[in-house]
Amino acid sequence: MGRTPCCSHEQLRKGAWTVQEDQKLIAYIQKHGTGGWRTLPQKAGLQRCGKSCRLRWFNYLRPDIKRGKLSHEEEQTIIKLQAVLGNRWSSIAKHLPMRTDNEIKNYWNSYLKKNYEKQVVDPSSPKPISTDSSTESKSSDLSMVPSKKTDCYEPDATPQQSHQQSSSKSMPSSTQLLNKVASKILASGYLEAIKSCQPVVAVNSNSENVVKTGIVLEKDNNGDPLLTNSASATHSITSAQLLNKMATSLPHKAHGLAAVKAVFSKLKEVSEKGDTVSDGSFISSDQVGGCLNTFSPFEDGPQLITKIIGTSSSPIFNQMTTPTCFSDNEDNWQCVSSNYVSFSNCAASGGDCSVSEINLGESSSSTQCFLFENADLGTCDDEISRYIQYL
């Protein structure tokens, strides 16, 4: 394919940018926006190549990036995601709001890689989520679970309990499970115990879409939440509404923590009566930057609700839901859960695990799936088809 060199002009400047150049670039982009990088330098009066301008803007000048040392939570997220995604820095960066791929890449190469390799024998070969919850689906595996981009970052609980990216849509299987649980909680009368709590506005409403208990809530033209899952919409009270009502109707922090834990303990109890099991481990921690507090409802671990589809001896796939709760500056509490699926028969032993986001049905439906890199995607068709049928 023919390709002209991007920066062939000898008169173009290279090297460190001056303050004047930065100002020119900022002024131009503020006026005209980004894009058209090839012609931008000329229009902006810069003796730079377009690629250089783009890089300078995205990695340094744009206003929505956070600079400075990465937090411990961010470090952990990078380590986890790097194990799953490899050196796909732009993908990793999507999970770290306000951080650039270049910054993450540099941080990994200069610091994390060395430190991490001291701790892990073979970080390049993470295990997939086990298809047998009685054996391998413990915290080490869970740490490989990727997240979607968060608008409110959660430390140790991340990456598995993030909000879904705005491009993602409903998660029907999660919804089914949660609605099932919700209906049982409703039937038990447990909800009555918290009905006296005052309603509180949900946090993080600045995002375009907010995932609440596995259901993506889009906003309508008026900015009001819009349920995208018809099954939920027909419920008298959806799981999202129920759990968020529980979680956000708590006026005081101490009371809120205790109450939300109680809610999820109940949820756990109800879940275990059905065809679900719980395991895993993660701990609560305070949060910085956006969310003040976040915790797992289960003190003794990140308690997945793992649902084996098929039989325990011959699982077709695992379906997992990971709940967490967090609050904003106003001490408004919200609960979130994310949904993941691992396909057992697509896994070829000994291969590296990768994460693929597969569209499992209508264009609006996507679920994170765990596959082995050396598995033939074609062989997964059957499993995926069965999963779609299940949904």
Add this chain to the structure above:
DNA sequence: AAAAGATTCAACCGCGGTACT
């Protein structure tokens, strides 16, 4: 205080993907 070595990180470079003609 100065030289040497190590580290950091902004920037460069080439390639792949994709839209357009």
Add this chain to the structure above:
DNA sequence: CAGTACCGCGGTTGAATCTTT
């Protein structure tokens, strides 16, 4: 269908800075 243009990504470089001797 081929050529071209553009964008974005990831590997690499090298100047600046920091640390050690």
